[in-house]
Amino acid sequence: MLITTIHQFESLQALKDNGVDAILIGIPHYSIRHCIEVSLRDIPKWRESCTKLNLKLYINFLKFCHEDQIEDMKKTLFILKENNVDGIYYGDEGVFYEAKKIGLSCIYQPETLITSSQDINFYLSNGAESVSLAHELSLDEICEIAKVQSNFEILLSGYYSILYSRRPLLSNYFQLLNLEKNKKSYTLIEQTRQGKMPILEDENGTYIFSEEPMQSYKEFEKLKQLQISRYRIDSIFFDDEWTIKVLQSYQKNLKIVPGSNRWYYQESIQKKEKNL
Template identity: 35%
Template sequence: MVREENRLMEKSRSMDSQGVPSNAFGKSERKPELIVTLNPGDPIPVHGSLAVPVEPFAAGFPQAFTVEDWRKLRLRTIEEGRKLYALLPGFVMEEDLDALEQLLLSLHDADGLYYGDEAVLMAARKTGYDGLMIFQPDTLICSSADVQAVKSMGADVVSLAHELSLEEVLAIAGRTDGLEVQIHGYYPVLSSRRKLLTAYGRTIGSSVIGEGQFSLQETTRPNRIPVLEQESGTVLFSPEPVQSLGQLPALLHAGIDRLRIDTRFLEPSDRNAALTAYQAVIDGGVAGMQLPGSDRTWRQQSVKTKEETQ
């Protein structure tokens, strides 16, 4: 495993398959920005930039910050000289456009906006927002062509699909910049605007199964799957958090601009341990600990059949 990751690191330093230097953008000379998502009520971590889900466009997050919560946190981060980003991953329907524009006026001082629906980008333009626009659709961005297409529409930063292998990420990084990668935490694998749990509960005659946070057990897989149903729909997450300590050196050499820790379903103590370990490696040291989670996703091609992943 170490040998394979070293091979990929050397590849990221030199040339891609088309003969393009992987450091063509001068990316490897600077440290990436480390971003950690913050859940309402959790203590604020010592390290990293912060990203918080803001209601009512925070689909997929068990809890979200109100505008008033945002204002208080924004004042604190300004005093501390830290960056604060707003997470707005939800679908935006026609009837939501006015509310979206009003929300963006309240978030005018955000260092950046995460979005998965292009309506957020259009509303940001309309309201004169001039911070970073970070496209984060969870599973859609799988190539440098995807990245370039989204940037041509106005995105400043593009978050790569969670399912990509390390080799696939390094290949993309060799051809474009302005990339973000989730390195730790649970990640969405399926989103639906339908209330799938409620529908299932009705089918089996259960009033208990419906909106809220649950875990599912498949008959053919050992791990339980976190699932969240809200008014906006249903989101299924990875059965275990991804952890990337072994892959982090290769990502750093490839010049990935931004690295994100997603704290959904993580205890603050686990979050702090992960943040400390990753920051130590970014600063040129060693993690000094093992982190819970799996790096299996990094080691397999992104397109696999169910039989191949068992």
């Protein structure tokens, strides 16, 4: 299954025409790092159009909820269930508990925690539809996992989150320097890095992303041979036209859109050196 984020309702047909199987959208108050925010009253319109196009409709429900939000969270999940969405992406186990009680399908997306077939099997055995693999794993590590369990999702293209804080870090920074914060997103350069990392802030906190978008053009054929169940393209900081170009790039096996595949070939385990 190929899943993509989306920026405009009008792009549904074009995305379907270019091979997309499922759409991932955001909703108010419970989505983070999303490309579009759809009001609950507009969910039926999206559901109807996705059904006509034979597209699955998933909801970004990745926010971690405080105790005073639980009742509203339960009501929101019930509305999504009533509108027959195909599932939610979650990171909060409390959200999973409530969604499972009403029969709402769930995909676990913790960004960095799923690093083995044992991790995958644990969440599948507890009722998750699928899980999203950690983005930092190498191609060899993904292949080893897929030999045992292939029901997982990987990010094919797009920026990925490397830090999330509930604190308004950008606002605090500009307030400390007595400067005006006049944009939603900026770029950050660490002292030990060369690349510029996108950083943005919204009502749910602050997010820092990878220096450049991931791409998997060279690796895509090998990944397909592993029979991995789900692939995702995340178009945050881009638009639907970018997504369509990326889709066409994979179909034609051409690297048309910039990005890096270096994560597939770096060591994710650092071995301790012996003192001689």
